[in-house]
Amino acid sequence: MRNLQIVALIVLSTLSVANGQPVQQECDVLVYGATPAGVCAAVAAAREGAKVFLLEPSDHVGGVNSGGLSFSDSNQMARDALRGLFEEFHQRIEADYTRRGIQLPYSVAEKDQKVWTYEPHVAARVIDGLLKEAGVSVLPRRVLWTVTKEGTHLRRVSTTNGELYTAKTFVDATYEGDLLAAAKVDWVIGREGRNEFGESLAGKQFPKPPIAISGLDARGELLPLITTKDAGPAESGDRNVMTYSFRLCLTANPENRVPFPEPKHYDPARFEVVRRYFNQEKKPILLWDLYPLPGDKVDANNGIGKQFSMGIIGGGNAWCESDSKTRARIWEEHKQYTLEMYRFLTTDLAVPPNLRETLAKYGLCKDEFAAYDHWSPQLYVREGRRMRGAYVMTQSDVLSNRVKPDPIAVVSFPIDSHDCQRVARGDGEVINEGTIYPVRLETVKRGPAYQVPYRAITPKPDECTNLLVPVALSASHVAYSSIRVEPSWMTIGQSAGIAAAVAAKLEQPVQQLDYPKLKERLLAQKQALELP
Incomplete structure (x- = not known):
């Protein structure tokens, strides 16, 4: 089993040394995090002539x-x-599909709202x-x-295997914002x-409507999968992130x-609240979202509108600020929960027979993720740290x-947040909290188009002058709930890579780049910057 390699956050024990000293490698642009944004940043910087390391x-x-999200959210965006x-x-x-004689049900040349899907x-x-x-x-x-x-530079x-990497400009493309935190950026x-x-x-x-069930056991304690008895003041914030x-x-x-x-173990009592939900639900539905893919496959996703689904509400709250060992444990907890829930939904008599039978038909894919026992190697970290940079994007x-x-990019995904808490209100009501249902335009099923400013990916100049942050960028939770999808991050990531390469070439602080010159390079790499 290679479960822990999937997250690969266990500290390596063997140091890479030369003559007793750590190996040091140099580049123009170092991108940390091979997320889609990181990949685009690295490729874009390299196309600008920079020597690029992608760690x-x-x-x-x-x-x-490439980790299972095969249902492109761009169908809810302005593809132009x-x-x-x-x-x-x-x-x-x-x-790729055309070369193999496979006709996809869409054309990339047509900028419509059809679903663009692919196999991992x-x-x-x-x-x-x-x-x-x-x-x-x-x-x-x-x-x-x-x-x-050195000052703000x-x-x-260094990495846990003892290697050292120097660069003129850095890009933090992690979902979590690990490099910006290590660099003491706010x-x-x-x-x-x-x-x-x-x-x-x-x-x-x-x-979401409240569920007329108790979220408490016979002793008045919270049932499993309930996170709290008190959601907190309605107008106040908190440290909860949307479900992973x-x-x-x-x-x-x-x-x-x-x-x-x-599953390593299965306790039916863990799903007592789901059992109570089904017992009172007059129109029961499948709790996992299943999106059709090429290759006779489906992409299974957490259902944003469903009372219970694939995500552990509250399960990701500690992820971003945890060390390697703890992240590995949280990753395993999410896999264990998913396996237990699959067993519950396919075997428990509280689940309607048609729903049990529908989900039981599905298994993992023999031709996907073979090195990981066919399980996705990537936890879906929907929200992590958010930089407080030169400009904070908000709802407005x-x-x-x-x-x-x-x-540097045009984004148009709806404001859309998954659950953050599941609350037991007294002994007779359970309600999910934190969902923001997609805020769309009235005429089309997408969000309003808006421009992402370059300042939102730059730290404050008195904190760091050669770091760009395209994923954990500077935004409120509400604004981030619109930005937080791969089409947005890929586009912003490409612009970050271009800016990083230009800054490295000119040896300038990222905050001091001449925007007209940056815009020229963005357009040269076919970025769209004007509102559609």
């Missing part, structure tokens, strides 16, 4: 794009504004090709250990109160189906203040 703490490259490497990624996926191994192959063609040095299993700063980073986690930025969608959110889960690639095709592994930047003088 990844795990042995998995591509984040959730998603150009550059995002468009090229999908063009290459389409070409195809995405991985395309990502590998992009990186190799660009000449990026991909260095997996490099876990960040320390950073060295980040000089080098950050927050969780949710703001409504008054901090005047956001109506901040604070506590209760859009896996995006599983599944199939019902017996020729490719691998049975779900048995998404809904009204949509034009910026220094745009």
